[in-house]
Amino acid sequence: MVRDLVKTYPAVRGRRGADRAPAVRASDGISLDVGRGEIFGLLGPNGAGKSTLVRQLTGLLRPDSGTISVLGHDLVRHPARAARLLGYLGQESTALDEMTVALAVETTGRLRGLDVRRARAERDAVIGELGLADLAARPLKKLSGGQRRLACFATVLIGERPLLVLDEPTTGMDPVARRAVWAAVDRRRAERGATVLLVTHNVLEAESVLDRVAVIDQGRVIACDTPGGLKERVAEEVRLELVWRDRPPLDVAEVAALHPAAQVSGRRWTLRLPADQARAAVSAVTRGPAFAALDDFTFATPSLEDVYLSLGGRAAGLVKG
């Protein structure tokens, strides 16, 4: 019956930010609409306000102002309803660390209101689905970071919820575990129309799995579109990376001209240039003294990271790959 899942936060200020000495507007007037059945991403570096936003959505934090509506329920007025609408994967697993994987999943199912038989049946199904059977009898504490993360993800899936809120779900996971996570997410969307809100600072992941992405920086949404749509905004630009052997040959006029526009990270220069200028730059640095000083260069179409940077975000903290 419900067509759209709407979350709107005009002028929200995270309370957690307000507690600290210099008040931080962790959510500074964020408005987002997420459609039902969408895999929607929040992308941004550490400290951008993604987790604060998610904590308000899950009823863990109360916004100072603004409205949050999930599947037709007002969660600012009724924060307790969040637990009955959504499954949340936070960043911590302390509450589960000393339990075995099987018991952690089963207990979470029981606490989502399942009876014993249902909880056990769903536990076995979820553990099988995620390939955790070999680890089921081991305490979470004894698992590697990625395995523990996968076990925590299993606790989110038990006791089906129409909305899954996942805060950096694949941190530390190997590719097999990542695939298991995305397959499980896709299955829930295809079969049950589940909506997924995903927090990530991983650009590649955002590009490959998300339907739409909101780029968050300093508590504000600086862009919101499909990954392809966002990339189109910077389509005329290409990214040129130059790595110098020792130090850049600033005595070459063309290189000196590029310097102000470059983002310098050690011996590496990253430039975002219109295609024709980039071509000219490449031909300049692949000749004569500049070429002698050049170690490597790459030429690439824009990624979400470029979008993020061209929108004025701060680069620090954004993970690639």
Add this chain to the structure above:
Amino acid sequence: MSGAATDTGAAPDTEASRSTGTWPDDAAPAPLAPRARLLPALGAVYRAQLSRARVARIPLLFVATFQSVGIMIMMRGVVHDGTEARSVVSGASVLVVAFVALNLLAQYFGRLRADGGLDHYATLPVPPAAVVLGAAAAYASFTVPGTLATALIGGVLFHLPMAHLWVLAAVIPVSGAALSGLGAALGLLAPRQEIATLCGQLGMSAALLLGVLPPGGLPTAIGYARDLLPSTYGVEALTRSYAARPDWLMIGADLGVCAAVGVLSLTVATWAYRRAAGR
């Protein structure tokens, strides 16, 4: 669509609230999943907490028991008459409860709160009382073997009659409730994890000094402090049960005080949990 929520004051979950027009696209709100009911949720938390003992708690339970047995062996050279011996054995037995239920539970909740572990429970539709009572009951259960062992060893060491030792079956749950409620409340209310640990340790030290030392020789002020400590009443009840003809009325009264404090402290702990989880 950025609907400024126009509250009509309609009761939740009614037809009225669905037709306020706040969510024009969401004519019917999604059905809410059921809440977990108190007792099944309490049982699930209890079982999960008990299983943690296998992984993490067993060495600490040994420490708790050895500490109490060691204290009894030390006091053996000091204590002469039978009344004092009863106090020492009762105090040492209840000390195991204080160590585990008060000290360890305060540390557990302090850590859970500091690390954000409470978020896990706070995002599940589980009654706060189920989390607090389940954890408290599990920690009280951890104390059973140690308390029993201490009481038995003490009885042998000091040649006490053990016919009425079954009183422990009442002493452990009521003092367990009182002390674990106190421990949980301290852990959840302490502003920092270190302070939670400190409070737990201090509470246990108080139970040690005020419980094990025979009350006769204590200064008045310390005597009042002793009366304020809930474990005292568990100690008194157990002490009285060593008499040839126990005063059951007084034992009942002591246990009653303990139980009342238990209800109170667990209520405070539940309130503290709500406060900590809903920051």
